[in-house]
Amino acid sequence: GYKEGRVVAFEANLTRQGFARGERGTVIGVKDGKVELAMPNGEVRRFDPDRLPRNLKHDAVTIFERKEIALHQGDRIRWTAKDGARGLLNGDIAHVARIDGDTITVTTSDGKLHDLARGDPMLERLDLAYAINVHVAQGMTAQNGIIMMSERERMLNTSASFLVAVTRIAENATLVTDNPDRVERQVETRSGAKTSALETARGDTNGDRPNQQEVAAMSEDLKKLAEKLGPEFALAVLTNKERDITLEKPLYRSERGRGSGEREIDRERQLERERDLERGR
Structure with a gap:
């Protein structure tokens, strides 16, 4: 702020x-x-x-926020804002190639050299990049790395973010945490997938799988929504577990112009017709 x-x-x-x-x-x-x-x-x-x-x-x-950073030749830096004209992208990694008086020359990830003289706006839009978050790390690779995870950051401790972290390191990965058991449970129970509107409304945002009773209740709600919005909507917001269960009970759209208490297809009549056809009537 x-x-x-x-x-x-x-x-x-x-x-x-x-x-x-x-x-x-x-x-x-x-x-x-x-x-x-x-x-x-x-x-x-x-x-x-x-x-x-x-x-x-x-x-x-x-x-x-202003802060002083001591830069040396060989330092790894990242941009905190972009300069489109020069192709300097927010979050991209660069290295200090040399320092000559009031001018710092950097090598960007595409191998190009850029001279940043005193007063260059990009000198205020950089930071050291020896420690970065998982979001910034996507697309990068390092031979060795240290992953830091705290139990207090439970909303960030997901299987998706953990997978990104460990796959950025090619050789030796070291995990440092304040509570190994708790962090392990958090990663196991939180996928990191985006939460659907229905899950948020029901308060099911902790990443745990719903039980059978919750699934049944949600399926009924989804049926009601599907009558108005169509089955495609309902199926789109289901979790994998809920989707398997609901697919066994087809959803139907309400017929336009009819009362909300009437169905476009009466399931029982449909089944009866199918049985009659099988009997050859």
Whole structure:
């Protein structure tokens, strides 16, 4: 958030608020929902986050915290923002090739060299990359690595994230955790798959499989929804276990223009017709 001391960089022109793309200011306070910014020229200006255009809600500004980083030749870094013109991508890994006076030369993941002179905006948009999270690690490979998992981060301890972590390391992987048994259970019971709307409404977001009673109750709810939205919707939100059970009980769409208490197909009559056909009637 807009914590005092953080820097707000404007990534788009906000004409109505008087800010241009490329401008930045340091947060000195928040009053009546307005962020007070100290600009480089000494001026104090106010910025209203609630007045951001809807289409720029998440892209108009970047908030970051200043910190000093000592860089040395050979250091592994990552970009925390992008520079599309130079092909520097957010989250991409680079290495410090050399340091010559006020200029740092980096080698990006595509092998290209880029000179970053003093004052280059990308010097404020990088961080050391010796420790990264699983999201950033996707697509990367390392010979050796240390995976750190805490029982307190239970929502992050999923089989999906664990799989990503261990498959990023080609040779030697070391797991460091504060509670091996608890973390193991968390990984085993949480798949990391996106939770469906029905699961969220029922509170079944802890990753545990529902029992038979819960499955039956959910299936009834899904039948009601399927009457209005079609069976494709209902089947799309089922877990694998629920899907197997529900497929044994076909779902039907309500006939348009008829009362909600009437069915397009009466299951019993349908079965009776099928039996009659088998008997050759």
